Amino acid sequence: MILNDPSLLRTKSFINGHWVAEKSGKSFKVTNPATGEILAHVADMGLLATRDAIAEAADTMGPWAARTAKERAVILHKWHDLIMDNQDDLAVLMSEEQGKPLAESRGEIAYGASYIDWYAEEARRIYGDIMPSPAADKRVLVLKQPIGVVAAITPWNFPNAMIARKVAPALAAGCSVIVKPSEETPLSALALAALGERAGIPAGVFNVITTTAAATVGGEMATNPVVRKLSFTGSTPVGKLLMKQCADTVKKVSMELGGNAPFIVFDDADLDLAIAGVMASKYRNSGQTCVCANRILVQDGIYDAFAASLKQAVLGLKVGSYDEENVTNGPLINRAAVNKVERLLEDAVAKGAKILTGGGRHHKGALYFTPTILTGVNREMDIFSEEIFGPVAALYRFDSEETAVEMANDTIYGLASYFYSNDMARIWRVSEALDYGMVGVNWSGLTNALFPTKRHRLAGLNSRGLAARAQNTASMIILKLNISALAE
């Protein structure tokens, strides 16, 4: 791996401002999924180091929180600028350990940095409230204060952005943070820490603990009373376990867990727009995102045309290593991921689905999978209820809007959904009927630093991104918040 700045390749954990190895010298291998090449041996930390890190993070939080919001913002802006200055190196590191094409890695670095930029500004606007008082001689004030030490556990599919978007708001608010990145992709996390150190984030305020002992280190983060908030992105079973573990010390938790996103294409949709949307949503990161289109429901009247156009688009994808020219799809993360995609495909075909293109591993190497389209998929197949996490588009045919909505909602997941239509009445009906926190209407770009995550029900018209491509199509993202009481 060739970096302009080789000092961004770090192999020790970053705790309380020091780069530390595990006391016994224990380390684990980080490999390139495209080649199997060993990239680094990284410190494999354990329980004691985690406890120490949490205690030190608590010690350093006070002075950090006591700084003015502007002082914190200046450091965050500097961190953002250093990340963008080193975008190429960070992208190479990410592609080496994760496999995604360089263009996607570069995009992720900028996307992650945009959260740091955004929250640096938000830090300066953490206003309180003075409310009408129930008594003439009393006053009621709302004061926003940092919650305390925050722990973040992140996955491998977005090795930079999942960290940036958890850490930036916490640091902006005056909290200190301990991140446990995925054991598959620790190098991106450590490089972020190296740049944070250069930006002047004080020792102990931002820590990265690398480990293969996820249950031990994560368990300590979830049960240690000093940690006041745990933010997790990953699988549903681990999320549920962490929520249970957090209950004893009554921590706040933020969970982004599995998805089974429906992508509905109605007869009246703009076909080209829908194809562009599904290509981005389904095949980005080789299908390894939690908001990936998992079930593509296509109405009778447009089904054949949609399948034919999608096939053309998929045949244009290029599978390969991140450093090959024009590559669009890298390898899957590991053997288990390949096995799972294969199992779902075999089950679907055994139950009657047809392979329109692709259909198996790719000759490029052990972890590559050919971009695939399955037609004639139905609910009896495992692929309907399980997250694919691979480059397989499963096409379901439906006749009525009612059937589509009912099928779409027939899952335990409620993360993301998409639909394409040009009928305004339908757009409102289906937006509200889809039982999902995020609904992309004629637009598959669901996440952005500007979007609220849990604040409001929001409908934002997209007036820029797609305007040139689809001048007659209204596109929007609707983020829903489940409320149990009006005052919440």
Ligand code: ADP
């Ligand atoms: P995935 O299947 O996407 O790898 P995981 O939920 O297994 O999803 O992993 C997401 C993150 O959770 C990773 O950082 C992983 O190391 C961590 N993790 C896995 N098991 C546990 C656990 N028992 N406790 C805490 N963190 C865990």
